[in-house]
Amino acid sequence: xxxxxxxxxxxxxxxxxxxxxxxxxxxxxxxxxxxxxxxxxxxxxxxxxxxxxxxxxxxxxxxxxxxxxxxxxxxxxxxxxxxxxxxxxxxxxxxxxxxxxxxxxxxxxxxxxxxxxxxxxxxxxxxxxxxxxxxxxxxxxxxxxxxxxxxxxxxxxxxxxxxxxxxxxxxxxxxxxxxxxxxxxxxxxxxxxxxxxxxxxxxxxxxxxxxxxxxxxxxxxxxxxxxxxxxxxxxxxxxxxxxxxxxxxxxxxxxxxxxxxxxxxxxxxxxxxxxxxxxxxxxxxxxxxxxxxxxxxxxxxxxxxxxxxxxxxxxxxxxxxxxxxxxxxxxxxxxxxxxxxxxxxxxxxxxxxxxxxxxxxxxxxxxxxxxxxxxxxxxxxxxxxxxxxxxxxxxxxxxxxxxxxxxxxxxxxxxxxxxxxxxxxxxxxxxxxxxxxxxxxxxxxxxxxxxxxxxxxxxxxxxxxxxxxxxxxxxxxxxxxxxxxxxxxxxxxxxxxxxxxxxxxxxxxxxxxxxxxxxxxxxxxxxxxxxxxxxxxxxxxxxxxxxxxxxxxxxxxxxxxxxxx
Amino acid sequence: xxxxxxxxxxxxxxxxxxxxxxxxxxxxxxxxxxxxxxxxxxxxxxxxxxxxxxxxxxxxxxxxxxxxxxxxxxxxxxxxxxxxxxxxxxxxxxxxxxxxxxxxxxxxxxxxxxxxxxxxxxxxxxxxxxxxxxxxxxxxxxxxxxxxxxxxxxxxxxx
Numbered sequence: 001x002x003x004x005x006x007x008x009x010x011x012x013x014x015x016x017x018x019x020x021x022x023x024x025x026x027x028x029x030x031x032x033x034x035x036x037x038x039x040x041x042x043x044x045x046x047x048x049x050x051x052x053x054x055x056x057x058x059x060x061x062x063x064x065x066x067x068x069x070x071x072x073x074x075x076x077x078x079x080x081x082x083x084x085x086x087x088x089x090x091x092x093x094x095x096x097x098x099x100x101x102x103x104x105x106x107x108x109x110x111x112x113x114x115x116x117x118x119x120x121x122x123x124x125x126x127x128x129x130x131x132x133x134x135x136x137x138x139x140x141x142x143x144x145x146x147x148x149x150x151x152x153x154x155x156x157x158x159x160x161x162x163x164x165x166x167x168x169x170x171x172x173x174x175x176x177x178x179x180x181x182x183x184x185x186x187x188x189x190x191x192x193x194x195x196x197x198x199x200x201x202x203x204x205x206x207x208x209x210x211x212x213x214x215x216x217x218x219x220x221x222x223x224x225x226x227x228x229x230x231x232x233x234x235x236x237x238x239x240x241x242x243x244x245x246x247x248x249x250x251x252x253x254x255x256x257x258x259x260x261x262x263x264x265x266x267x268x269x270x271x272x273x274x275x276x277x278x279x280x281x282x283x284x285x286x287x288x289x290x291x292x293x294x295x296x297x298x299x300x301x302x303x304x305x306x307x308x309x310x311x312x313x314x315x316x317x318x319x320x321x322x323x324x325x326x327x328x329x330x331x332x333x334x335x336x337x338x339x340x341x342x343x344x345x346x347x348x349x350x351x352x353x354x355x356x357x358x359x360x361x362x363x364x365x366x367x368x369x370x371x372x373x374x375x376x377x378x379x380x381x382x383x384x385x386x387x388x389x390x391x392x393x394x395x396x397x398x399x400x401x402x403x404x405x406x407x408x409x410x411x412x413x414x415x416x417x418x419x420x421x422x423x424x425x426x427x428x429x430x431x432x433x434x435x436x437x438x439x440x441x442x443x444x445x446x447x448x449x450x451x452x453x454x455x456x457x458x459x460x461x462x463x464x465x466x467x468x469x470x471x472x473x474x475x476x477x478x479x480x481x482x483x484x485x486x487x488x489x490x491x492x493x494x495x496x497x498x499x500x501x502x503x504x505x506x507x508x509x510x511x512x513x514x515x516x517x518x519x520x521x522x523x524x525x526x527x528x529x530x531x532x533x534x535x536x537x538x539x540x541x542x543x544x545x546x547x548x549x550x551x552x553x554x555x556x557x558x559x560x561x562x563x564x565x
Numbered sequence: 566x567x568x569x570x571x572x573x574x575x576x577x578x579x580x581x582x583x584x585x586x587x588x589x590x591x592x593x594x595x596x597x598x599x600x601x602x603x604x605x606x607x608x609x610x611x612x613x614x615x616x617x618x619x620x621x622x623x624x625x626x627x628x629x630x631x632x633x634x635x636x637x638x639x640x641x642x643x644x645x646x647x648x649x650x651x652x653x654x655x656x657x658x659x660x661x662x663x664x665x666x667x668x669x670x671x672x673x674x675x676x677x678x679x680x681x682x683x684x685x686x687x688x689x690x691x692x693x694x695x696x697x698x699x700x701x702x703x704x705x706x707x708x709x710x711x712x713x714x715x716x717x718x719x720x721x722x723x724x
Contacts, residue, residue, distance in 0.1 A: 118585060123596045127639040132584065147639060181581050181642040305633035308626070 001172075005134050006031040006165040009098060012141035014041035015173050018069045020060060020428045021045070022053040026073025027113060028100030031165040045428065045457055048449035050077050052421035054084020054155075055447070058093050059422030062408045063383060063429045065218060067094045067148050074100045075113030078159075079120065083415060086124035088155040090412025091239065092216055094148040095155035101130065103163040117159040126154025131161065134169040146177040151184030152303040153216055184302065188319030188327060196274075196298045196315040197331040203272035203296075205343040206232045209255075212239025212411065213277015213301060215404040217321040223276060224248070226325055231337035233347055235263040237278050239411045242401035252347055253356060256284040257547045258393045261354035261556060262347050264547065267292055268554040269346075275299045277321045280310040281412070290552035300324045354545070356397055357562045365517060367391060367466045367537045371398040373514075374436060374464065377521050382434040383426050385409065387419040387443030390472035393543040395438040417446025423461040424454055434462070434525050441467040441491055444532070448500070454530035455505030462524045463532050468539045469494065476542050480557075497534035506530040571622050573602070575647045575721045576631065578617040581640040582608060589638050590617060599623060599631050603654075603718035614642060620696070620719045649724040655693040655717035656702065662686050664709045672709070676702040687712070 003011070009032050013021060022045045025033040036044050047053040050072045057068030072081045078099045088095045102111040118128045127147050129140045137160070144156040200206055214223050220243045227234050227250045234244055235255040244251040255263035267273070273295045278284070285291040288310060298315040299307045307316045317324055358368040371394050374382065380402050386392040386409040401407045408426060410418040419437040427435040437444075444465050454461060468475075471489040478486050498508025507529050509520040517535060524531045544559040580586045587606055594601050602620040609616050621631065628646065635644045656678075660669055666680065669688055673679050676699070678692030692702055696719055703714055 119588070122589060122592050130584070179639065182639045303637065305630065305637055309630060 001170070002168055003171050004031065004035070004166060004168050005137055005160065006035040008137050008171050009141065009160070009165070010035045010039050010041065011171060012138065012145070012173060013069055014039070016067065016145050018042055018067065020425075021069045021071055022047055022056040022060075022425065023071030024050050024053055024073065024077060026077045026100060028074035028102055028162045029071060029077070029098075029165070030100075031162065032071065032098070032100070032160075045424070045453065047421060047424075047453050049447065050080035051083050051417065052424075052447050052450050052453070054081045054095065054097060055087065055415075055418050055421035056425035056428075057095055057097070058084060058088045058418075059385060059408055059425030060429050061088075061093050061095055061425075062422070063405055063426040065405065067096055067145055068425065069096050069098070071098045072100070073113065074102055074117070075115050077113075078115060078117045082120060082124065085121055085155045085157065087410050087413045087415040087418060089124045089126065091212065091410065092153050093155065094153035096144045096148050097155060097157045099157060099159045100165070101159045101161040104132075104161040105163070107161065117157065121157045124155075125157050126152075128157035128159065130159045131164055134164050134167045137164060138171055138173050142174045143177055143179060147179075147182065151182075185304070185318050186302070186320040186323050188300065188317040188324040190327070192315060192317045193324060193327050194331065196317060197328055199272055199296060199298060199315060200230065200232070200274065200332070201335055204339070205270045206230075206272040206274060206340065207266050207270035207295075208232050208234035209237075209267070209273050209275040209278050210234055210240045210243050211237045211276060211278025214240055214243050214321050217277060217302070218404075219277075219321040219325055220244075220404040222322060222325040222329070225329060226332075229329065229332055230335050231340055231344070232274070233266060233340070233344055235259070235266060237281070237284055237411075238396050238409070240278070241396055241399075241407040242404045245402040246400035247402065252351065254396055255553070256281075257286070257549070258397065258543050258545065259547075259553070260351070260356040260397070261545055261558065262351035264545070264553040264556060265350045266347050268552070270295045273297045275301075276325070277301060279306045285310065286547045286551055286553040290554070354558055357559055359560055359562055361538065364538045365512070365514060365535055367394050367468070367541055368398050369514070370464070370466060370517065370535055370537065371395050371438065373517060374521060375400045377518065378434050378436070378525065380406075382406070382436055383408065383430060385419045385423040385426060385435065385437045387437070387439040387446075388414045388416045389440050389443055390468075390476065390541070390543050391438050391440045391443075391466040393473075394466070397543075416443040420444060420447050420450050420461070420463060423463075424450060424459050427459045427461050436462045436464055438464050438466065440472060441465055441469060441494065442471040445495075451501060451504035451506050451530060451532075458528055459530060460528050461530055462521075463530070465497065465532060465534050466537050467494075467497075467534050468537050468541065470539060472541075473543070479540070479542070480546075480548070497532045501530070501532035506532060509533045511535045571624055572628075573620065573622045574628055575650060575652060575719060576619045576621065576635070577645040577647065577721060578619065578635055578641060579609070579643040579645075580615050580617060581642065582613050582615045583640055586615070586640045587617070589640065590619075590635065593634055593638065594621075594631075597630070597634060599627065603716070605718040605720055618718070618720045645723060647721050647723055650721045651724060652695055652719055652721040653693050654696050654699050654719045655691065656699055657715045657717070658690045658692075658706055658711050659713040660688045660690065660706075660709050660711055662688060664688065669709055672702070672705055
């Protein structure tokens with residue numbers, strides 16, 4: 001069929017089954033927007049900043065597991081999108097971002113709104129394309145979606161010069177992709193899997209170390225089965241919260257810098273780490289030479305480059321978690337689960353000794369209380385997004401996540417301003433769910449323009465602002481490591497949150513008591529409007545436990561003991 | 566601790582011949598802090614691929630990461646970490662005509678080369694040899710007052 005390049009872009013998006021596209025028009029991408037106007041195959045959401053468009057597509061992708069799509073114009077439109085690309089790249093999120101570019105003949109002339117998009121985005125995309133001709137456009141669109149979702153997923157940028165969106169040519173959307181240089185490995189090496197299973201059977205203190213790759217591979221049920229069958233205790237990374245479910249007795253909690261005592265001690269004392277889709281991030285390992293010092297390591301990862309990158313691995317398995325765990329399960333028939341009972345009991349005692357706790361207050365709302373309370377009030381019916389900082393860690397520590405893709409946050413890049421636009425993408429994908437962005441008075445302002453987007457499109461997400469009038473995480477480090485010099489972290493000057501939300505067509509709540517909190521949550525869930533819930537929490541609450549940066553995991557600063565807990 | 570010893574290594578990277586593929590490779594080295602000692606690139610005859618030869622250095626662990634990270638790039642077809650190889654580098658050198666032609670010629674012959682051009686004011690010589698021999702050639706050439714020496718970078722082929 002004959003059509004313009006712009007039409008081809010729309011047809012490809014429809015053919016890929018994408019129902020919602022997030023974006024912002026501009027000069028170089030106008031022809032595509034003209035076609036968007038004419039088509040009915042997908043909905044377009046106009047965010048109020050390109051960064052938010054990419055985060056929204058990212059939230060959509062994280063919640064559904066499908067490829068998210070964002071569209072931006074050349075120059076500043078693209079550069080605004082870079083933080084979104086980097087955020088998705090660090091967490092391996094499948095995105096296709098389509099950017100306009102100045103016309104082919106102007107490339108390299110410093111034309112109006114020209115910037116080298118493929119050059120800038122090279123280190124923060126899985127792959128990127130500058131389209132050179134209309135003939136290659138259908139194939140490159142197909143490849144972009146394929147590369148984004150296959151292997152270790154990631155964002156792909158496709159930069160299209162304006163003239164190519166205008167030109168008319170034949171459109172045949174390919175059925176399949178054949179890139180001779182790109183063949184991801186899904187099936188793990190059989191011999192290596194056998195050896196790993198033997199190691200699991202002969203270990204005394206094995207530990208499942210579960211990472212975000214399990215979520216990406218949709219392998220949570222299999223991993224739950226693996227834990228159940230072997231009765232091996234487990235820790236989750238920040239990106240894997242929800243994989244085993246909060247009620248799972250084998251789950252010790254989250255490990256790492258703000259991991260709980262039992263999880264970090266388990267990692268320090270285990271004799272066999274079974275790493276599934278985790279990448280030994282520095283926020284997880286602490287001091288590398290002390291990390292899992294007494295353990296052999298099984299590392300299952302679809303990305304060979306993750307294996308052996310930071311720690312030496314005894315049983316490397318390159319493959320998709322789903323396929324590898326599927327292969328492992330039958331070989332574990334008849335495994336002696338009693339063998340690990342003594343180990344489980346040690347860990348149980350560790351957890352009783354220092355549980356994940358906080359000292360509650362009757363006078364002021366504690367941020368941890370607020371998290372646990374929304375867990376009680378909405379629990380499994382909610383999807384939680386977050387920004388970055390103390391609130392993010394409290395949410396990861398205290399919310400009872402019971403399924404994967406229920407917890408959506410920027411783990412690798414740590415992007416403040418991610419949570420609100422991501423929540424819009426989540427809510428578009430799951431309108432029947434309560435979507436709550438747990439945020440702080442610092443982060444929320446970084447993409448607050450999305451109030452207008454949410455109000456216009458009636459996307460009723462709840463922004464739970466845990467307001468301590470500080471850039472809390474930096475403040476916490478300043479307290480511990482900088483002799484309480486609160487350099488540029490004091491946010492005493494604040495907007496009128498309620499008025500701000502209302503000015504943009506949303507609802508505002510000012511909450512100072514637990515009663516008000518409950519009432520506000522209940523009211524917000526019933527509204528069809530976006531809201532800012534400004535919750536005053538105590539100013540100097542710290543995220544604990546904490547492993548100081550570069551310290552060994554077992555050297556934790558622990559919270560005050562709670563009587564009777 | 567043998568892991569941390571820095572060693573010179575030569576890697577061949579076979580890539581799809583597409584725009585900006587070389588930029589992807591060099592950006593990867595720059596972005597992840599790996600060294601490039603020399604780099605050569607040319608199309609492979611009768612194919613849509615190019616052959617890039619990179620001389621680099623790093624510990625065994627770094628080398629493993631370089632290889633794996635190169636592999637991850639979409640247009641990279643194959644990465645060969647050379648073990649048993651024949652390795653050659655070409656050098657062009659320009660000497661003043663006042664130097665003894667026969668001396669320069671004999672020196673170059675000792676390093677698999679010879680004089681390739683003689684002009685009114687300059688002699689141009691070419692040699693092709695192993696990189697460490699090239700180093701010796703450049704040292705030996707100094708006594709003939711070279712005006713310019715250009716190294717071509719390493720190419721290698723597995724034995």
